[in-house]
Amino acid sequence: MRRRLFFILPMLVLLALMGFFWRGLYLNPTIVSSPLIGKPVPDFSLSRLHNPKATFDQNQLKGQISLVNVWATWCVACRDEQQTLLAFSQQKVVPIYGFDYKDDRQSALQWLAERGNPYAAVAFDPIGNVAINWGVYGAPETFLIDAHGIIRFKYIGPITPKVIRTDFLPRIQALRREGT
Amino acid sequence: MIPELGHLALIIALCLAAAQSFFGLGGAQRGNLIWMNAVRPAAVGQSFFVMLAFGALAYAFLTNDFSVAYVAANSNIALPWVYKFTAVWGAHEGSLLLWVFVLAIWTVAVAHFSRHLPQDFSSRVLGVLGIISIGFLLFMLTTSDPFGRLLPPAAQGADLNPILQDPGMAIHPPMLYMGYVGMSVAFAFAVAALLSGRMDVMWARWSRPWTLVAWLFLTCGITFGSWWSYYVLGWGGFWFWDPVENASFMPWLVATALVHSLAVTEKRGAFKSWTALLAIAAFSLSLLGTFLVRSGILISVHAFASDPRRGIFILAMLGVFVGVALFLYAWRAPTFSQRGGGFKIFSRETFLLLNNVFLVVAAAAVLLGTLYPLVLGALKIGQISVGPPYFDHIFVPLMLPFFVLIGIGPYVRWKHGSVTEVLSKLRIPAALALWAGVVMIVLLRAEVSFIATAGVLLAAWTIFSALQEPLQRLWQRLHHRHVSLPRSVFGMSIAHLGAGLMILGVTVNTMLGITIDRVMKPGSSVAVHGYQFTFQGVHAVSGPNYRAVQGAFAVTRAGKKVALIYPEKRQFRHDVTTTNAAIAAGPFRDLYVALGNPLGQDSWSVRIEYKPLVRFIWLGGLTMMLGGFIATLDKRYRQVRVPATVDVSAPPKDADTDLAKAPER
Numbered sequence: 001m002r003r004r005l006f007f008i009l010p011m012l013v014l015l016a017l018m019g020f021f022w023r024g025l026y027l028n029p030t031i032v033s034s035p036l037i038g039k040p041v042p043d044f045s046l047s048r049l050h051n052p053k054a055t056f057d058q059n060q061l062k063g064q065i066s067l068v069n070v071w072a073t074w075c076v077a078c079r080d081e082q083q084t085l086l087a088f089s090q091q092k093v094v095p096i097y098g099f100d101y102k103d104d105r106q107s108a109l110q111w112l113a114e115r116g117n118p119y120a121a122v123a124f125d126p127i128g129n130v131a132i133n134w135g136v137y138g139a140p141e142t143f144l145i146d147a148h149g150i151i152r153f154k155y156i157g158p159i160t161p162k163v164i165r166t167d168f169l170p171r172i173q174a175l176r177r178e179g180t
Numbered sequence: 181m182i183p184e185l186g187h188l189a190l191i192i193a194l195c196l197a198a199a200q201s202f203f204g205l206g207g208a209q210r211g212n213l214i215w216m217n218a219v220r221p222a223a224v225g226q227s228f229f230v231m232l233a234f235g236a237l238a239y240a241f242l243t244n245d246f247s248v249a250y251v252a253a254n255s256n257i258a259l260p261w262v263y264k265f266t267a268v269w270g271a272h273e274g275s276l277l278l279w280v281f282v283l284a285i286w287t288v289a290v291a292h293f294s295r296h297l298p299q300d301f302s303s304r305v306l307g308v309l310g311i312i313s314i315g316f317l318l319f320m321l322t323t324s325d326p327f328g329r330l331l332p333p334a335a336q337g338a339d340l341n342p343i344l345q346d347p348g349m350a351i352h353p354p355m356l357y358m359g360y361v362g363m364s365v366a367f368a369f370a371v372a373a374l375l376s377g378r379m380d381v382m383w384a385r386w387s388r389p390w391t392l393v394a395w396l397f398l399t400c401g402i403t404f405g406s407w408w409s410y411y412v413l414g415w416g417g418f419w420f421w422d423p424v425e426n427a428s429f430m431p432w433l434v435a436t437a438l439v440h441s442l443a444v445t446e447k448r449g450a451f452k453s454w455t456a457l458l459a460i461a462a463f464s465l466s467l468l469g470t471f472l473v474r475s476g477i478l479i480s481v482h483a484f485a486s487d488p489r490r491g492i493f494i495l496a497m498l499g500v501f502v503g504v505a506l507f508l509y510a511w512r513a514p515t516f517s518q519r520g521g522g523f524k525i526f527s528r529e530t531f532l533l534l535n536n537v538f539l540v541v542a543a544a545a546v547l548l549g550t551l552y553p554l555v556l557g558a559l560k561i562g563q564i565s566v567g568p569p570y571f572d573h574i575f576v577p578l579m580l581p582f583f584v585l586i587g588i589g590p591y592v593r594w595k596h597g598s599v600t601e602v603l604s605k606l607r608i609p610a611a612l613a614l615w616a617g618v619v620m621i622v623l624l625r626a627e628v629s630f631i632a633t634a635g636v637l638l639a640a641w642t643i644f645s646a647l648q649e650p651l652q653r654l655w656q657r658l659h660h661r662h663v664s665l666p667r668s669v670f671g672m673s674i675a676h677l678g679a680g681l682m683i684l685g686v687t688v689n690t691m692l693g694i695t696i697d698r699v700m701k702p703g704s705s706v707a708v709h710g711y712q713f714t715f716q717g718v719h720a721v722s723g724p725n726y727r728a729v730q731g732a733f734a735v736t737r738a739g740k741k742v743a744l745i746y747p748e749k750r751q752f753r754h755d756v757t758t759t760n761a762a763i764a765a766g767p768f769r770d771l772y773v774a775l776g777n778p779l780g781q782d783s784w785s786v787r788i789e790y791k792p793l794v795r796f797i798w799l800g801g802l803t804m805m806l807g808g809f810i811a812t813l814d815k816r817y818r819q820v821r822v823p824a825t826v827d828v829s830a831p832p833k834d835a836d837t838d839l840a841k842a843p844e845r
């Protein structure tokens with residue numbers, strides 16, 4: 001009998017694995033917890049896209065609630081979220097800062113000129129070495145930063161009006177109530 | 181019109197596959213000769229229609245038929261014709277069709293070469309292959325039809341993912357699939373053995389060449405994939421522990437274990453149920469690889485399909501195929517005779533058992549690392565990803581003892597080995613390996629770590645011990661003594677030699693490789709390991725469907741010109757860029773230059789790498805493959821007819837595959 005049990009074991013292992021796969025299929029890959037949530041924005045200093053001589057650093061993100069949107073001209077999904085971001089920037093709820101990731105300055109400037117610029121300012125990270133500290137692993141990604149410069153939420157994937165409604169606006173309002 | 185014919189061909193193939201498995205399994209069960217006689221024609225017919233469907237899709241690609249949705253999404257008028265053809269398997273639907281196409285090739289081969297097997301056995305094997313075919317054909321027809329029309333037709337098509345526009349695309353996926361799908365043949369043999377109760381020495385002998393051929397294709401596919409990612413992805417590495425790479429590596433590890441365990445079953449009649457379990461596991465892991473890649477369950481650079489319906493279908497298919505096989509295993513395997521002849525601790529059997537333990541533990545570790553994020557997610561503990569450090573930590577300690585054993589195992593006799601005999605046979609390789617280790621420490625002194633020394637020493641040990649036997653027999657033959665070197669033994673030596681070369685390449689490249697990231701302006705130069713890299717500036721070039729910036733680098737050494745190389749940054753439609761590194765290749769070192777980003781005022785970020793012995797990694801892979809190929813040519817696999825009944829417990833008498841039985845010097 002114990003010998004038989006030994007031969008049944010592989011089947012039990014399979015069943016357990018299948019259970020995990022079944023659950024795995026229904027997980028949303030866009031929700032990846034970032035270890036940076038609740039922590040201050042990492043110190044950085046980048047040149048600005050429109051003015052290479054000016055810098056953009058973590059102090060820019062203090063004093064008010066803001067969004068930081070990671071984008072690039074090579075990113076197809078960024079094109080999809082562009083209109084949503086433009087509309088949201090016109091509502092003037094919070095400033096949106098752009099974070100141009102592994103990009104080419106000329107094409108980035110042209111892109112913003114042609115499609116409209118939703119950003120209050122754009123930091124330019126051509127090599128992506130600041131993005132590594134932010135835990136960015138693709139574009140688009142959007143961070144919600146509170147008035148103390150602390151990362152409160154990160155969204156992976158293109159922003160849609162629904163994402164603004166369900167993921168960002170409630171959190172922004174909650175932060176306002178906290179009085180930060 | 182042609183696409184509809186392709187679709188119809190898939191439906192006919194599905195019907196024939198149903199007939200193939202019904203007549204195959206039912207005929208063998210009932211002993212009905214007429215049914216069993218229908219299996220081969222059904223199998224060949226099924227394969228024919230699958231190939232027809234494949235041809236129809238290829239035709240749609242080559243003739244730019246953008247009214248087919250799949251073609252419109254993955255091809256473009258400007259695409260060179262070779263890539264139009266390879267685009268057939270550039271995305272989900274087509275790669276499934278390639279899967280079935282490859283299965284059709286294997287099915288025809290099995291139908292042709294299994295005529296000398298007992299008819300009930302070959303019918304069962306073909307019946308199981310038919311069921312696998314049904315699964316994949318149903319999957320395609322219900323969730324992923326490659327022939328769906330697009331109305332109105334697209335004007336010129338979206339284009340193939342630029343990363344896939346490379347000659348590697350013509351070889352890597354077909355080779356890998358030949359290996360993956362080949363495991364289904366080993367699986368079919370194991371299931372047929374479980375069904376018929378015929379789990380014996382003959383079963384092992386019949387399935388061994390098939391397993392070897394599948395294994396050598398898998399080896400080829402993985403080696404090629406590694407090389408491809410090295411030069412096209414611009415990452416500069418040869419292996420990334422990416423989930424999709426792991427998905428091909430796990431079946432390879434288990435298949436390697438299977439090849440060795442089959443040897444024991446064939447020679448000594450031992451490890452029977454273990455061998456059957458390995459055959460099932462190797463195929464399950466191939467299916468799992470398909471599931472992981474095609475369901476989008478793991479996010480990685482490779483996974484481009486993400487449709488839960490497809491995931492559920494593959495999961496169900498995995499559950500049914502593997503579940504039924506394991507159920508059969510739990511039911512039938514305990515009843516089989518475990519008499520395989522005992523063996524002493526110091527014997528060939530023990531060494532092969534250890535081989536299996538190490539390989540299976542390694543495969544389990546890779547599986548754990550690949551699935552761990554998924555399991556944590558399912559348990560709601562959070563989502564994390566597991567990176568290369570985990571795999572390096574697990575893998576290196578496992579491989580160190582493994583490569584000690586690989587040198588000894590082939591020299592130990594079956595059943596009862598002699599320690600003194602093995603020691604005397606291995607003194608030359610051991611001395612040479614120690615010498616290589618000492619030379620390395622003396623040459624490099626402070627720079628070497630323990631792991632690096634151990635790696636080089638073990639590589640040398642593996643290479644010299646693998647070479648000893650063939651060289652010794654060659655020597656004897658030159659002196660007119662009659663010695664034979666069976667092809668299976670020769671093949672094994674060559675395969676082990678390949679493993680040694682690969683370890684040498686991996687160790688030396690990891691240990692002594694140099695990577696430098698620099699900002700360079702035209703005219704500036706950087707020295708790396710005695711090589712002077714001078715940046716000569718960039719200029720624009722254009723290809724058939726892209727524009728590119730091409731940099732020029734002159735490489736000199738001690739004033740002498742070594743090479744002039746041109747890394748590119750290619751800009752495809754839809755703003756997709758690829759980094760095409762330039763490599764000055766040499767047998768003992770590669771010089772690798774990749775163009776980063778423009779930083780204004782003509783300066784560019786540039787990555788320069790010096791990679792010693794990196795070619796040995798792929799040379800090792802190819803050598804292993806060659807070894808597998810030689811072993812499949814062994815005489816005993818070519819016997820035309822075998823007796824219908826074979827004494828189960830008696831080991832075959834022509835067991836001349838022992839190194840240990842080689843004549844004494």
